[in-house]
Amino acid sequence: MNFRTPTATQIAAIKALLFALCLMPLAVYIQRGLDDALGANPIETITRASGEWTLRFLLITLAVTPLRRFCGLPWLLRLRRMLGLFTFFYACLHATTYFWLDQFFDLHGIAKDILKRPFITVGFSAFVLLVPLALTSSNYMIRRLGGRRWQSLHRSVYAIGILAVIHYWWLVKADILKPAIYAILLAALLGMRGWWRELERRRQLAAAVPPPPLRGKVIPLAVRAPRQT
Amino acid sequence: MLILLPNDIAPSEITSRDLFDNRRRFLQAAGLTLAAGTATWMGVVPSARAATKLGPLGRSPLSTDEAQTPYKSVTTYNNYYEFGTEKEDPAENAGKLQVRPWTVRVEGLVGKPRTFDIDDLLKLAPLEERIYRLRCVEAWSMVIPWLGFSLSALLKQVEPQGSAKYVQFVSHYDPKIMLRRPVLDWPYTEGLRLDEAMHPLTLLTLGLYGEVLPNQNGAPVRVVIPWKYGFKSAKSIVAIRLVEKEPPTAWNKAAPSEYGFYSNVNPQVDHPRWSQASERRIGEFRKRPTLTFNGYADQVASLYQGMDLRRNF
Numbered sequence: 136m137n138f139r140t141p142t143a144t145q146i147a148a149i150k151a152l153l154f155a156l157c158l159m160p161l162a163v164y165i166q167r168g169l170d171d172a173l174g175a176n177p178i179e180t181i182t183r184a185s186g187e188w189t190l191r192f193l194l195i196t197l198a199v200t201p202l203r204r205f206c207g208l209p210w211l212l213r214l215r216r217m218l219g220l221f222t223f224f225y226a227c228l229h230a231t232t233y234f235w236l237d238q239f240f241d242l243h244g245i246a247k248d249i250l251k252r253p254f255i256t257v258g259f260s261a262f263v264l265l266v267p268l269a270l271t272s273s274n275y276m277i278r279r280l281g282g283r284r285w286q287s288l289h290r291s292v293y294a295i296g297i298l299a300v301i302h303y304w305w306l307v308k309a310d311i312l313k314p315a316i317y318a319i320l321l322a323a324l325l326g327m328r329g330w331w332r333e334l335e336r337r338r339q340l341a342a343a344v345p346p347p348p349l350r351g352k353v354i355p356l357a358v359r360a361p362r363q364t
Numbered sequence: 365m366l367i368l369l370p371n372d373i374a375p376s377e378i379t380s381r382d383l384f385d386n387r388r389r390f391l392q393a394a395g396l397t398l399a400a401g402t403a404t405w406m407g408v409v410p411s412a413r414a415a416t417k418l419g420p421l422g423r424s425p426l427s428t429d430e431a432q433t434p435y436k437s438v439t440t441y442n443n444y445y446e447f448g449t450e451k452e453d454p455a456e457n458a459g460k461l462q463v464r465p466w467t468v469r470v471e472g473l474v475g476k477p478r479t480f481d482i483d484d485l486l487k488l489a490p491l492e493e494r495i496y497r498l499r500c501v502e503a504w505s506m507v508i509p510w511l512g513f514s515l516s517a518l519l520k521q522v523e524p525q526g527s528a529k530y531v532q533f534v535s536h537y538d539p540k541i542m543l544r545r546p547v548l549d550w551p552y553t554e555g556l557r558l559d560e561a562m563h564p565l566t567l568l569t570l571g572l573y574g575e576v577l578p579n580q581n582g583a584p585v586r587v588v589i590p591w592k593y594g595f596k597s598a599k600s601i602v603a604i605r606l607v608e609k610e611p612p613t614a615w616n617k618a619a620p621s622e623y624g625f626y627s628n629v630n631p632q633v634d635h636p637r638w639s640q641a642s643e644r645r646i647g648e649f650r651k652r653p654t655l656t657f658n659g660y661a662d663q664v665a666s667l668y669q670g671m672d673l674r675r676n677f
Contacts, residue, residue, distance in 0.1 A: 174452065175441035175646050176504060239650060247639070254637055306637065308502070309618050310449035310547045 185229035254305035261298035427495035454580035475523030511571030532611035533598035629658035
């Protein structure tokens with residue numbers, strides 16, 4: 136197989152494989168559920184696992200663009216939508232676990248939680264912001280919105296990533312090791328984009344604006360070297 | 365959900381430890397290292413099993429008759445941050461803790477300071493089985509048959525001076541076998557007001573489910589204060605100090621706005637991350653309402669008369 140330019144059939148096969156792979160975390164937890172191996176507090180186990188997998192898929196989705204650039208594999212972009220939708224899928228599982236298993240659809244309790252507990256406020260916001268992204272993931276919606284508008288809408292995923300990490304950070308009692316790792320990964324992924332944007336800005340600036348004519352006194356940029364004697 | 369009444373069933377039946385031990389022996393004998401590793405990873409086989417039966421036991425009138433949390437849950441779902449901050453970490457890592465020899469210094473403002481050997485402690489007063497509700501600040505709870513005697517029996521031995529107002533507990537800390545990251549300010553410290561420490565419900569705890577304490581539950585000696593959140597119950601105690609001023613405590617130092625010195629179970633006072641109005645009893649599906657002082661209000665509410673428990677949380 137030519138890794139640079141796989142054929143349409145090969146892409147389809149890769150997608151099928153990736154789809155199965157993305158379902159593995161769910162499969163593992165279903166199996167553990169059937170084996171009664173979810174620990175003493177299964178609802179907590181499921182809540183934490185679904186939350187953590189949401190965050191992992193979010194970071195994997197955000198890693199597609201850098202990976203594509205560094206490896207020079209443009210076709211990787213064609214996997215991104217699936218990864219994004221799996222992020223949403225695990226986020227739905229996470230939210231459902233909270234609404235159903237944790238709160239039993241106690242709307243009053245849920246509303247109080249969302250308003251009162253900052254980590255839930257932030258997590259819930261991240262979930263709500265994911266919904267429009269999932270709804271506009273089809274080709275039809277991309278066409279309808281137009282590429283530019285679609286793209287600016289989907290840039291909200293950066294904010295969602297930040298909210299998700301804060302949600303995790305504020306949840307832990309004292310040991311911030313794991314949220315800190317996710318924060319560093321997210322910072323790296325967002326930082327790269329910021330850096331590229333800066334490079335692009337400089338490049339455009341250099342290309343578009345002709346160097347200003349020198350007028351009047353020239354200010355020396357460096358101290359002149361002492362005269363040779 | 366199978367709810368068992370406590371008097372229907374002996375501790376040995378609930379724990380079904382023979383089954384676990386047999387399985388463990390089988391796995392080891394068969395040399396199925398991988399299988400054993402996987403099973404431990406999945407939390408199936410609690411490691412570091414306690415072996416010694418304790419007794420004879422008197423049953424305490426202070427016990428609840430609520431359904432007891434299974435032995436497996438009590439010993440595999442633990443907050444013992446020195447051995448890791450995930451619930452299953454202590455069961456996996458606490459096996460390294462050497463619980464013998466072990467001594468507890470009782471010192472400070474006392475007439476007769478003394479270092480107790482763990483064997484002295486086991487004989488100091490008749491052991492009782494106390495079935496207590498345990499409520500964690502994370503809004504889950506258990507019902508655990510502890511073994512021990514009132515802490516007051518120990519404190520009376522050292523003759524607290526009139527100036528002693530508080531009791532500080534210091535837990536064992538060994539960076540060679542315990543977590544080195546400064547998640548909390550090690551060694552773990554906790555504290556009680558002297559009258560709280562002398563209250564008959566405050567249990568110097570040496571075992572659970574008829575056996576010596578498993579390491580992950582705070583072996584060889586801990587305190588249990590059933591009307592307070594679980595973290596007040598210091599584990600693996602090496603020193604008990606009687607002091608004049610309110611002693612610093614590990615969780616209060618880590619986040620004073622979240623963990624007060626008193627930390628009485630109070631459904632009215634929420635934690636920033638958990639509503640304390642309800643709790644999930646481990647093994648149950650639905651949450652249940654939390655009781656003031658974890659259901660021990662009749663016995664302990666008088667200790668806090670005139671205090672604003674929203675401020676002194």
